[in-house]
Amino acid sequence: MSRLPFYLIVGLLMALGIGTSLHRHIQMEVPWTPGEQRQVWEVEAIVDFTAVGDPVRVELALPSHQRGYRILTENTASPGYGLSFLQDETGRRAQWSIRRATGSQQLYYSVRMQVTDDRRQRQIARPALREVSWERPYDTAAAQVIERAWARSADPYTFTRELIRDFDAERQGENARLLLTQFDRTPLLVRLLNQAGVHAREVSGLVLEDGRRRQTLTSWIMVFADEENWALFNPRTADQGQPENLLLWETGGRAVLEVQGGTNSRVTFSMLSRSQPAAAAVRSQLVDDTLLNFSIHSLPLEEQALFQTILLIPIGALVVVFLRILVGIKTSGTFMPVLIALAFIQTTLPTGLIGFLLIVSVGLVIRNYLSYLNLLLVARVSAVIITVIAIISIFSVLSYRVGLNAGLTITFFPMIILAWTIERMSILWEEEGPKEVLIQGGGSLITAVLAYLAMNNPWIRHITFNFLGVQLIIMALILLLGNYTGYRLLELRRFKPVTED
Template identity: 55%
Template sequence: MHSKKPFYILVALLFIVGIASSIYRGIEHKVPFLPGKQVQSWGVEAKISFQGTGEPAEVSFALPNDPAFEILVENASSPGFGLSITDDPENKRADWSIRSATGRQVLYYKVTLIPTGITRIKAIGTPEVTNAYIWPATEKVAAEQAIEEVWAKSATNLSFAQQLNKAFNAEERSQNIELLLSSNSTSTLFVHMLNSKGIPAQVVSGLNLEDQRRRQQLVSFVEVYDDGEWHLFNPKDGTQGRPENLLLWDRSGKSTLDVIGGINSQVTFSMLQDTRSALATSLDVMNNKGALDFSLYQLPLEEQSLFKGILLIPIGVLMVVFLRVLVGLKTSGTFMPVLIALAFIQTTLLTGLIGFILIVACGLMIRSYLSQLNLLLISRISAVIIVVIGIIGVFTLLSYKFGLSEGLTITYFPMIILAWTIERMSILWEEEGPKEVVLQGGGSLFVATLAYLAMSAPWIQHWVFNFLGIHLVILAIVLLMGQYTGYRLFELKRFKPLAGE
């Protein structure tokens, strides 16, 4: 007797690989597990303007760099200018250039972003400690006293930044802080005082995202490094952490906009919030990352539509195996109900049931006449196929004449399968009687109906096409049911008398 251990190992591997690949696709590629899910996206437009002086002009503009947002689409509008975008992820910039710029010049940069849910900013390596700021003679004593006073109240780099932020926004600020703020901006002074203690910190620019806002400006924040992570502070209002809907635009620590060959430069931002399909968004993200190379979405639309139908067949097969092996239903043909269920998807359930019953009933009547002619099998089947085509054509014309548009869809029925079904039922009628025909025909329609309900469910259609690992799970379940050798559910009624009262 052969050991079944390799079989169960195979089934377990199919389960694990199928479920793991589906979970990975949902988490890593952000493919939604349920159809119809929507995500919020932001469209942001930066408008750069300057006055050209008639000389060659170069414009360098920092591009958004924030792990909390994923860039879906970005483009620039710059008539007459050359454009290049650097690929440095830490300092991504757009550089425009032109031989001669005279008068007012306007450049546009547009980007579509989606939130990623990542609010913490991990540092790549340990940042270098910036050299201590050299204070002017008029500020040196006040700066040293203010720093030492706050330093004594802290224990770590982060707590020092927190206490310093608190001192900047106290109701009664110390005279030293007031003196320093009179000649320094809040963010710059905050960074200088942190750097004086060897704490990595930098000024970053952020954009508060608000729907349908125009002519917005960047807001300065301060990033402070501690224990492998950057912490965000706003020393102007004393808050710590990331505000809701904040986009960190420039984290390079350098100027956001540089213009050579122009004067009176400025940049303003407009933004618009939108709702889009989570599935379409995940496809755009995968396309940007080059993860669609082995995806069905790489196929032309016609082939995609074909595969969406083909990949539903395992669901129907699973339903047939369950109902025949475990329940014990009888059907006319093993997998004929699956093909009929596919036709029901095109015709709708009620129209499909009526059409199937009418075609088979008419076919059986004509087949009973053909049986009297003593034809060879191949000729009889061929005649039945031609008769089925004729019946479908007549029903289609009658439906059109009476204005029943639903009747036009019965052409989706598989004609060869219908012909074989009629032939099989006719022989069964002759050998077993009409009761067996009704039993098997009714069982086929019942299985086809259940398969249709499963195959037409939107979430199942979404799963079988977007999570191909599900098919490995279905295969594992079919293999397990194939090992079942016990009594079927319908067979138990035969043993009911043995159960006594």
């Protein structure tokens, strides 16, 4: 029979598992290792204005996901105001409204932005060229400034740099000084660029500095080389490119703040930088959950904690399959060591080992007495279950009385599994003798300890919980191990005399 379908299934599982894991790491920046920190900026915008007793409507431009920053959470505080979040081709805006307000008013907006390694340029629609008209003598001055910069440039970006430098104090000519007496610097540069046929607009950004209060937005010039590519220019220094600490707040060419029904309006910003675990930042991105980004993080915390343990079981199963098929260790029950390893995670390894040995030892003694009663199987196993419960209860009370609170954790042992383990070992003792009991019991304990060490590893716990594609990889590995038909490592000792001869 052809093994091609089998290997195709294994390859498909591997590809899906690796692909989904890489997607979560690259797209959502889920870290491979636990304990990684991410820088998060908390920015608060305060809108102040004086209401005159009429209906009030306030619109504030809002930031969006952009190069180097991703929004985690947003909050507002506006008692008595209605609030809506609007979005169009110019960007996102918050709109507050109230039927009547009088006196000093304050509206609050706060956002938490995570610093990311994503340096891809965001797609922004290229603005149309605006018709520019000047009064005399500004038309002549503008034409001469454009002509001078155009002669020393080769493309829209170099033309923008030369144009800005012509307004510096060192290179500023009479034409530039004349224009600056009538127009503000940044809107003037945008008008000159549009007149020269360069698509450009004025945008607003916030320079992030830790612990700063009452900061205002700064103006920047966005210049488009074509419909897709653009660059940011500092209108004061002609520096090209977006600084690392610049958060673009408004990129649609509209006013940052619009207030109807109020006067003396302004918006100021306060900011604070802090670090937080990368996993916590990932949990804040629930709005981005998609089919490819499927994760346990969308569940309530209680269910998340439950799944964090459940997702470790395949790791224990992989350890059991490896030890039984390749190494040849015998265990009492196929996957009983996995359940014992789960109990070790709850009890800690030393307490779990002592509790397991005590319960099984006492249970075997009592089970040996029950064998003389000639009970049926169901009744005998039921009696063993009740015995195991009694043993755990007695050990818990005694450990608490002597001040060993760690002994209370033995209640996490799976009682049904322990009862069947005692029953199997007792039958094995009667049929095969104590040696086989020690071999299978010791093998079960060794397997449980190794499974515990694998399942309790912080890196493995992090990977299995945050990358569900790992489950497909584990399944593929188990399928490959299940296809193995060679000798086990412990069987090789049978051939030792042959090698000696």
